[in-house]
Amino acid sequence: MVLAMRHGAHLIWVGLLLCCMVDMGATMEFTGAEGQWARFPMWNACCESEMSFNMKTKSSHGLLVYFDDEGFCDFLELLIHNGKLSLRFSIFCAEPATVLTNTAVNDSQWHAVTIWRNFKNTTLMVDNEVKWVEVKSKRRDMTVFSHLFLGGIPPELRSVALRLTSAVVKDHVPFTGWITDIKVNNTESALLNSAGVINDLCGAAANMCLNGGVCNVINDEPTCDCSQTDYQGKDCSEGKISGFSFGPLSVLLTISNSSPLTKQQHDMIIYRFPSFQAVLVVQQFTENADILFL
Structure with missing residues (x-):
């Protein structure tokens, strides 16, 4: 009887802990608008490292993750392709290696995603499914110079082809859905800035941008983008x-x-x-x- 009570108390404690863990991460809503992107600090994915997040969508296509060495050889991109995750990467200009999961993620349910980098190998985990692929490269480690981008890439990268290692990334549609709990090596990654993305900061200041202005987060501060309106000022008034x-x-x-x-x-x-x-x-x-x- 005592053991049962202790076991029950343990389950309640775990449930409360999981609730707290969900609340800790900031949730970002990606509208899928043209020019949408979210910028995070560079992920040094050269050797042994991992990145994880939770996502929810009903879209069958969209760019989730992208980073590269700014126009040389190395890159990694994670897409939703026909409702499933597709990861492609290259090291030292080798033929890109691709891995495609079997788990459908366009079901409007939350899914846990982890990318594990281990030199030439990259492992993609979606919920309970694990798949990995190895690139046939003469070099072991990946070189990364760019920031970590989620949901799309900024216009300045689209306009300069030499800045993108994977030229086809410009053709991928932006991600539509929600992403939360973005972590690199089990540490929460801080959003640097974004465009076309609604997150907790903009949600708390939902009415701050007037006359059609769009709320973006720059340096952890909600800021109004009035460029597509006939107004200007801090709140587009x-x-x-x-x-x-x-x-x-x-x-x-x-x-x-x-x-x-x-x-x-x-x-x-x-x-x-x-x-x-x-x-x-x-x-x-x-x-x-x-x-x-x-």
């Missing part, structure tokens, strides 16, 4: 110049504001330019907009 129309005799400036001006408010426009001819300035007032002609 300030009007900005949204367009120019150039003609032979005129320039049209369109200025937007987040809220209509009242009688007690005013906006000021300051400009200067050299000219050898007379300048005609006409300001047209309408109910919803002011137009300044030069």
Whole structure:
């Protein structure tokens, strides 16, 4: 009887511990938007090392993990291909080695994923399934220079082909789903910055970005990206110049504001330019907009 009570208490303690472990990791939601990416510190996967995370998705395709030696020979990419995980890597410009798992991960359930690097060998673990592959390379250790990217790669890497060791990584669609508990060698890896990714910091500040601004995390701080809107400022609430129309005799400036001006408010426009001819300035007032002609 005493043994049964002790055993039951042990099970309760383990259950509480597992709950706490789930809450410890920050969960990131990947929307699958074009240009999406999350950047983590470099994973030195040269010799004996491992990386792990938990994921959930209903998508059959998407880029999960990528890192390389910035355009030389070595790289590793982890994809969802037809609902299953596919890992491909190369060392010293050898023919890339590929391993494909049998476990379907596009079932909207959480799956534990671990990548274990051991010189020429790489092991991929998904839940209870374990598969490994060896690359036929003349060199044993992998060289890594880039950051660790999850869910996609930044636009600056897409625009410079020589920066990517695996050129085809640009063709992979971004990952759509959730990733949590990202660890390297059993230590939580800190998110450096991201784009198009919703995580706990942005979730806590869900209403901080106005007028269609997108919340991104930069240096562990939620920041509004207003580049795809007609607004600017910390929370995308300030009007900005949204367009120019150039003609032979005129320039049209369109200025937007987040809220209509009242009688007690005013906006000021300051400009200067050299000219050898007379300048005609006409300001047209309408109910919803002011137009300044030069």
